[in-house]
Amino acid sequence: MQILGMSAPLLDPRDVVFQLFDVLDTDALTARPRFAEGSREMYEAVLATARTIAEEQLAPHRQRNDEHEPTVVNGQVVLIPEVGVAVQAMAEAGFIGASLDAEAGGMQLPYSVVAAALGWFDAANVATTSYALLTSAAAHLIATFGTAAQRERFLPAMLTGHFAGTMALTEPDAGSSLADVRTTATPLPDGSGYALRGTKIWISGGDQEITENIIHLVLARIDGAPAGVKGISLFAVAKRTIDADGRSGELNGIALGGLIHKMGWRGTTSTLLNFGERTECRGELIGAPHRGLTYMFQMMNEARIGVGRAATAMACAAFQYALEYARTRHQGRPVSEKDPARPPVAIIEHPDVRRMLLEQKAIAEGAFALILECARLVDDERTAPTDTERATARALLEVLTPIAKSFPAIVGQEAISLAMQTLGGYGFAREYPIEQHYRDNRLNQLHEGTNGIQALDLLGRKVRQDDGAGLRALLERMRATVTAAQAQDDDTLRALASACTVGIERLERTTATWARASATADPALALANASAYLDLTSRVVVGWLWLRQAMAASRALATASPSHAEFLHGKRQAAAYWMRWELPKTEHLASLVADLDAIPFAMRDAWF
Amino acid sequence: MKIAVCIKRVPDMDVRFKIAPDAKGVDESGLKFDISDFDGYAVEAALQMKEKLGVGEVVTIALGPDSVQEILRKAMSMGVDRSVQLKADAVPADSYAIATALAAELQGGGYDLIMFGRMSIDTAHGATGAMVAELLGLPCVTACSRLEIADGKGTARRELEGAYETLTFPLPAVVTIDEGIARPRYPSLKGIMAAKKKPLDTKPAQLGATAFTLDTMALPPERAAGRIIGEGVAAVPELVRLLKEEAKVL
Ligand SMILES: Cc1cc2nc3c(=O)[nH]c(=O)nc-3n(C[C@H](O)[C@H](O)[C@H](O)COP(=O)(O)OP(=O)(O)OC[C@H]3O[C@@H](n4cnc5c(N)ncnc54)[C@H](O)[C@@H]3O)c2cc1C
Numbered sequence: 001m002q003i004l005g006m007s008a009p010l011l012d013p014r015d016v017v018f019q020l021f022d023v024l025d026t027d028a029l030t031a032r033p034r035f036a037e038g039s040r041e042m043y044e045a046v047l048a049t050a051r052t053i054a055e056e057q058l059a060p061h062r063q064r065n066d067e068h069e070p071t072v073v074n075g076q077v078v079l080i081p082e083v084g085v086a087v088q089a090m091a092e093a094g095f096i097g098a099s100l101d102a103e104a105g106g107m108q109l110p111y112s113v114v115a116a117a118l119g120w121f122d123a124a125n126v127a128t129t130s131y132a133l134l135t136s137a138a139a140h141l142i143a144t145f146g147t148a149a150q151r152e153r154f155l156p157a158m159l160t161g162h163f164a165g166t167m168a169l170t171e172p173d174a175g176s177s178l179a180d181v182r183t184t185a186t187p188l189p190d191g192s193g194y195a196l197r198g199t200k201i202w203i204s205g206g207d208q209e210i211t212e213n214i215i216h217l218v219l220a221r222i223d224g225a226p227a228g229v230k231g232i233s234l235f236a237v238a239k240r241t242i243d244a245d246g247r248s249g250e251l252n253g254i255a256l257g258g259l260i261h262k263m264g265w266r267g268t269t270s271t272l273l274n275f276g277e278r279t280e281c282r283g284e285l286i287g288a289p290h291r292g293l294t295y296m297f298q299m300m301n302e303a304r305i306g307v308g309r310a311a312t313a314m315a316c317a318a319f320q321y322a323l324e325y326a327r328t329r330h331q332g333r334p335v336s337e338k339d340p341a342r343p344p345v346a347i348i349e350h351p352d353v354r355r356m357l358l359e360q361k362a363i364a365e366g367a368f369a370l371i372l373e374c375a376r377l378v379d380d381e382r383t384a385p386t387d388t389e390r391a392t393a394r395a396l397l398e399v400l401t402p403i404a405k406s407f408p409a410i411v412g413q414e415a416i417s418l419a420m421q422t423l424g425g426y427g428f429a430r431e432y433p434i435e436q437h438y439r440d441n442r443l444n445q446l447h448e449g450t451n452g453i454q455a456l457d458l459l460g461r462k463v464r465q466d467d468g469a470g471l472r473a474l475l476e477r478m479r480a481t482v483t484a485a486q487a488q489d490d491d492t493l494r495a496l497a498s499a500c501t502v503g504i505e506r507l508e509r510t511t512a513t514w515a516r517a518s519a520t521a522d523p524a525l526a527l528a529n530a531s532a533y534l535d536l537t538s539r540v541v542v543g544w545l546w547l548r549q550a551m552a553a554s555r556a557l558a559t560a561s562p563s564h565a566e567f568l569h570g571k572r573q574a575a576a577y578w579m580r581w582e583l584p585k586t587e588h589l590a591s592l593v594a595d596l597d598a599i600p601f602a603m604r605d606a607w608f
Numbered sequence: 609m610k611i612a613v614c615i616k617r618v619p620d621m622d623v624r625f626k627i628a629p630d631a632k633g634v635d636e637s638g639l640k641f642d643i644s645d646f647d648g649y650a651v652e653a654a655l656q657m658k659e660k661l662g663v664g665e666v667v668t669i670a671l672g673p674d675s676v677q678e679i680l681r682k683a684m685s686m687g688v689d690r691s692v693q694l695k696a697d698a699v700p701a702d703s704y705a706i707a708t709a710l711a712a713e714l715q716g717g718g719y720d721l722i723m724f725g726r727m728s729i730d731t732a733h734g735a736t737g738a739m740v741a742e743l744l745g746l747p748c749v750t751a752c753s754r755l756e757i758a759d760g761k762g763t764a765r766r767e768l769e770g771a772y773e774t775l776t777f778p779l780p781a782v783v784t785i786d787e788g789i790a791r792p793r794y795p796s797l798k799g800i801m802a803a804k805k806k807p808l809d810t811k812p813a814q815l816g817a818t819a820f821t822l823d824t825m826a827l828p829p830e831r832a833a834g835r836i837i838g839e840g841v842a843a844v845p846e847l848v849r850l851l852k853e854e855a856k857v858l
Binding site for chain 2: 009013014041042093094095564
């Protein structure tokens with residue numbers, strides 16, 4: 001029961017184009033040799049294809065995929081048939097290898113363009129999309145660290161969607177702490193590989209019948225390996241053996257221990273897998289022994305940006321739906337209207353509804369800016385013209401990744417909650433899409449490193465790394481935007497820039513005060529408020545990105561059509577909202593961090 | 609085998625749209641544009657025919673301002689070999705004006721088959737294909753739901769109310785395509801990259817005379833909100849009363 005005639009877009013297509021081209025000047029990438037084949041027109045065509053597949057192949061079964069979660073029948077995982085069809089459509093169109101090198105069979109598109117395109121898939125149906133994107137992530141690992149023979153054997157089948165891929169890291173006793181991985185790999189006597197034994201849990205897409213084979217990338221310890229992170233290796237373990245001609249054969253000793261039943265993201269199987277439990281399970285080493293976690297970490301930035309992108313896309317989809325609803329639902333009369341005979345107004349006429357919508361917009365489009373900025377840094381890290389620019393991009397990415405992973409997931413949840421609020425009681429109904437986005441998005445604060453782990457990563461590692469080079473680069477880049485805004489003959493922009501400066505200075509000051517205080521403090525206390533620091537930094541960063549959007553909007557206003565001008569005014573208003581409503585929250589956060597506030601820290605287990 | 613497919617750029621009409629201030633068309637801002645549905649089926653059918661025969665050329669032609677280049681590129685990213693834009697400031701309302709320009713381009717092009725959608729999904733005149741056939745003096749089969757070409761002859765199936773008919777016709781010919789023939793493929797990223805290198809010629813459209821003008825376009829009046837009068841059997845008497853007294857349909 002959708003409201004008759006209601007058809008909200010999944011993302012605002014104007015925003016995708018605005019952010020990629022007006023803000024990030026993505027066309028400029030085509031000047032770099034890696035992207036010389038590209039053009040803006042081509043990138044827009046890629047986005048259009050992604051949108052069509054999202055609308056026609058993914059969105060229509062989003063809800064059914066949630067209602068009919070995977071089940072096990074006679075030992076086989078059963079998914080609704082639409083999932084396989086959609087994954088095949090994404091693969092055939094080339095999205096699994098979209099940013100991969102042409103030489104490895106990929107399309108070699110800029111990661112920033114791909115990130116925007118994948119946003120359409122995530123907004124449409126994150127659970128089905130996961131099968132394709134896990135395959136993509138696994139293919140990237142093999143392309144980067146595998147031998148020529150491994151690339152040859154796995155990649156063509158993975159890029160065309162014949163084989164799927166998974167990431168098998170987590171174990172029942174090794175979640176946040178991967179150093180405790182216990183799965184073992186014993187060299188086979190004939191030297192042809194390794195026998196794997198162990199239990200992995202939470203493996204997404206760990207079993208299904210939509211692809212001919214599944215290539216699990218498994219973290220395990222080779223017999224006799226050193227303890228801790230320096231003894232973990234990476235293995236490719238196929239669900240079915242692969243013969244010399246690339247055909248899949250017998251099962252390879254991976255037993256499905258069961259499916260986990262989840263709050264959301266239900267269409268993606270979450271599996272317990274036992275490797276080598278009853279029959280032998282063979283795997284092959286990827287890269288050098290004991291380097292497994294290092295390889296995973298090299299891919300981590302993209303994986304984490306991917307989580308943030310999914311969160312952002314769901315917040316955008318919920319916002320678009322709420323916006324369309326608010327324009328079509330009539331209820332109540334303006335405060336000034338005393339005549340009950342007058343017809344009710346669309347609820348968007350009520351100031352409180354507009355407040356909720358503006359907060360959703362500020363969060364969703366602010367998060368989108370963050371994700372695209374990070375995606376662009378991935379491109380810059382690889383392809384910027386000079387060594388210095390590449391190094392700066394890398395340093396910035398290190399600091400921004402924990403923010404991109406967690407902030408869209410956290411505030412995205414608030415935005416989706418406000419979308420629900422905008423629909424009133426209907427938002428709570430399963431007949432409307434918001435509650436599913438709410439449940440689906442909740443995962444994004446948990447997987448790929450929980451919020452808590454991201455906060456520790458930022459404050460405990462990234463801020464100190466290379467003597468603070470990453471944070472310095474970030475502060476410098478934010479200040480450059482402020483300076484450029486101050487130079488404009490535009491009072492609105494200058495006011496936004498001043499507000500932004502307050503945030504930037506607060507971040508710098510707080511970090512310095514914290515560093516001084518923590519030098520002599522209990523190290524556990526020093527990191528106890530890492531979450532507050534993550535929140536503070538995120539709000540400042542998103543403020544900076546809103547200033548940049550406002551500047552791009554002001555530039556574009558000069559030549560905009562009347563209707564596009566409305567969109568651009570909305571950008572400036574959302575920037576103002578962030579500076580006035582969201583950024584000032586950093587004052588309180590800063591005081592908690594700078595003071596090393598010890599109230600939660602000093603709380604004792606026994607006192608609860 | 610040389611096939612031309614004439615395609616039109618149309619807005620996605622599934623979304624809420626507004627009429628433009630001049631009341632002569634829809635307000636294009638914020639709308640998504642694409643190849644008209646039936647024209648998309650025609651492109652797909654043409655590509656499949658070429659793939660089956662293993663040789664030949666598929667050319668797409670679109671009339672209109674530069675914005676039509678987008679759909680021509682899309683067709684080329686699906687696999688069409690080259691495209692022609694017949695440049696005009698706007699697409700005329702009168703199909704005859706359009707058909708004249710298309711016929712001028714198609715004449716002498718050596719096409720074995722000229723394909724159209726059954727009608728465009730925005731203005732739905734459904735006349736252009738047949739007019740082009742008439743102007744070129746070619747046979748015309750409309751609304752084909754299946755099409756086969758063999759031995760210099762075409763065979764088409766047409767859906768009728770509760771039945772279908774099969775027709776045979778000589779080539780060259782004009783056909784217009786109904787739905788059901790083939791679901792258009794998605795442009796692949798590979799196809800999108802290849803399309804950049806395919807030729808897209810732009811020529812001025814030699815529009816024919818216009819016999820009529822479009823006066824206004826308007827939206828139907830909004831329907832009043834529905835009313836729930838109760839649930840189950842208990843609501844029937846009230847429903848009957850309302851149907852009698854208010855709606856006066858009983
Ligand atoms: C739906 C879903 C899909 C998943 N898909 C995959 C997959 O495909 N492949 C895969 O390998 N894994 C996958 N995971 C596993 C996921 O990455 C882990 O759940 C996650 O890393 C957290 O581990 P855990 O659940 O064991 O929680 P724990 O590590 O037990 O954490 C519990 C709590 O303690 C906190 N905590 C733990 N350690 C610390 C610390 N040192 N300092 C401060 N706080 C700490 C955490 O922040 C969290 O709040 C998936 C998980 C889910 C829910």
